[in-house]
Amino acid sequence: MSINNECCCGSKTEKPDQINGYCPVCNNEGISVSKVTVEHLVADDYRNAVDGDQYMICMNEDCDVIYYNLDKEIKFLKAQVRVPIWFKKDADPKYACYCNKVTEDQVIEAVVKHGAKTVKEVNVITGAMRNSNCKEKNPLGVCCHKIIQEAIDKGLTMK
């Protein structure tokens, strides 16, 4: 996943680290996420269970595992996180911007009904990427710009 430099979270574009661990359940490759992100995304009941630093997120849409820490043998499942994870199957709603709770449907509507073509235009219409705090709100801890762009692309093909 490459991060566009037109980022909402300030100057630094944080690239997820190298793939270095496989999901303990589905055995697919995961992506590193920061512990801060995990702490903010798990439900209150599990916050104290976030131990260790090396967290990964399972990118397999069919797998119920969200975060895992191989050293500590900890894993957090779909039902243990606060928000639906957009790339997991049956995510509902499917957020494009987690900071402002803008859904993929809203982005598509901005494109199809209001003629938006760029992330900037979508943001004006939907209020996405305002007061961004992707590190604590986005499940990957990275900017939502790319997800919004993908939703725009989807919307453009529907026109």
Ligand SMILES: [Zn+2]
């Ligand atoms: Zn998995």
